[in-house]
Amino acid sequence: MLNVGDNSPEFEGKISENETISLSKLKGSNFVLYFYPKDNTSGCTKEACEFRDNISEFNDLGVKVIGVSPDSLKSHENFKEKHSLNFDLISDPENNISQAFHAYGEKSMYGRKYMGIIRSTFLINKDGVISDLWYNIKVNGHVNNVKKSIEKL
Numbered sequence: 001m002l003n004v005g006d007n008s009p010e011f012e013g014k015i016s017e018n019e020t021i022s023l024s025k026l027k028g029s030n031f032v033l034y035f036y037p038k039d040n041t042s043g044c045t046k047e048a049c050e051f052r053d054n055i056s057e058f059n060d061l062g063v064k065v066i067g068v069s070p071d072s073l074k075s076h077e078n079f080k081e082k083h084s085l086n087f088d089l090i091s092d093p094e095n096n097i098s099q100a101f102h103a104y105g106e107k108s109m110y111g112r113k114y115m116g117i118i119r120s121t122f123l124i125n126k127d128g129v130i131s132d133l134w135y136n137i138k139v140n141g142h143v144n145n146v147k148k149s150i151e152k153l
Contacts, residue, residue, distance in 0.1 A: 001102050004132060008033075008124045009100035013090035014073060021066065021088060027128055030153055031064040032146060034121040035103035039071045039079035039089075043119075043139050048085055050143040055086050061150050068092050068103075069117065103135070123149055 002009075012022035034051070036044040051058075051065050058065050065087040071079070076089040090097065095117075098104035103120040106113055119139075123132040123146065132149040134142065 001135065002122070002130055002133060004130055006130050008122070008128045008130055009097075011097045011100055013068065013092055013097055015066075015076075015088040015090055017073060021090060023124075023128055026064070026124070028126050029064055030062055030123070030125050030131075030150070031066060032058070032121060032123055032150075033066050033068060033101070035068045035098050035101065035117050036119055037117040038069060039075045040082070044069070045079075045083060047119075047139045047142065048079070049083055050139070051087060052083065052085050054143050054147065057147060058150070061147075061153075063123075063150050063153075064088075066090060068097055070095055070098070121146060123153075125153060 008023055010023050012020050015021050036047055038044055048067060068090040070093050071091060073091045076091055092098055095104045098117055101122060103118050105118055107116045118135060119137050121134045121137060122130055125131045131153055
């Protein structure tokens with residue numbers, strides 16, 4: 001697991017067919033990197049829409065929001081369009097980024113164990129250091145917790 005004060009793992013991922021985003025491209029900016037299991041599922045849609053609805057506050061605080069899931073670029077494109085999402089989504093089909101952030105691991109549902117995305121959020125400062133983090137989050141109220149933490153940056 002990562003901890004507050006750790007350097008962010010290096011990462012690079014596609015946000016469109018011709019564009020990538022990486023830690024090195026984001027250095028000098030504060031940003032939120034949040035990991036979610038699947039586009040267009042109830043909890044993931046609710047979380048994405050809460051970030052969408054609060055994006056102006058994040059922008060006013062100088063914080064970029066970026067979502068990460070294993071879904072394809074096409075799926076992300078449809079998800080963004082369907083819900084008017086106003087931030088980037090990284091496609092991480094091999095779970096390389098989620099594994100680097102320890103946001104991929106064993107989960108359990110109805111007694112069945114499987115590997116998947118652990119809903120997690122990281123607040124990373126302009127120096128690439130983790131300022132705050134949340135693992136195994138519950139969607140309700142989470143975006144407000146992130147906003148409160150940003151005020152301490």
